[in-house]
Amino acid sequence: xxxxxxxxxxxxxxxxxxxxxxxxxxxxxxxxxxxxxxxxxxxxxxxxxxxxxxxxxxxxxxxxxxxxxxxxxxxxxxxxxxxxxxxxxxxxxxxxxxxxxxxxxxxxxxxxxxxxxxxxxxx
Numbered sequence: 001x002x003x004x005x006x007x008x009x010x011x012x013x014x015x016x017x018x019x020x021x022x023x024x025x026x027x028x029x030x031x032x033x034x035x036x037x038x039x040x041x042x043x044x045x046x047x048x049x050x051x052x053x054x055x056x057x058x059x060x061x062x063x064x065x066x067x068x069x070x071x072x073x074x075x076x077x078x079x080x081x082x083x084x085x086x087x088x089x090x091x092x093x094x095x096x097x098x099x100x101x102x103x104x105x106x107x108x109x110x111x112x113x114x115x116x117x118x119x120x121x122x123x
Contacts, residue, residue, distance in 0.1 A: 001026050002024075002026035002112055003024070003026055004023075004097070004112055004113065006021070006096050006114045007020070007021050007117060008021050009094060009117030009119045010119070010120070012120070014088055014121055014122065015086065016086050017083060017085075018083045018119060020036070020094055020096075020119075021078055022036075022078060022080070022096030023077065023078050024098065028074075028077055029077060030074040032053055032098045033052050033098075033101060034072060034098055035048070035049065035096075035099065035110060036079075036081045037097055038095065038119075039092055039093050039095070039116075040089075040091060040093075041092075048060070048061055048068065048094070049064065049068055049069075050070065050104050051071065051079065052103055052104045053103070057103075058070050059104055067086075069081070069082040079096060087121060088122065093116040093119075094118075094119050095113055095114050097113050098110055098111055098112040
């Protein structure tokens with residue numbers, strides 16, 4: 001059974017940092033592009049960041065550029081999201097996702113989703 005398990009969420013003050021992890025199990029995702037999405041209360045889920053299968057190409061939503069960094073360790077089947085200079089508007093449930101294909105930008109919806117981890121940024 002394929003699973004994506006996020007961890008690392010929590011409560012942090014504005015200006016602080018968090019590092020999210022997404023551990024994949026059930027199959028290897030070394031040839032898949034991976035992504036992070038988020039959903040704030042009352043809003044639709046939105047794209048945050050993506051990384052291609054080699055880790056050599058990334059893309060970000062404008063709202064997080066320069067503050068968030070996505071990375072991957074394919075030997076550990078894990079993807080990370082380093083979040084710095086957090087703002088209250090970053091408060092959301094963050095989801096990890098795996099695409100069927102390995103390239104960016106992704107042209108289809110992710111194939112697999114994690115259950116999400118809550119990030120709350122206080123002012």
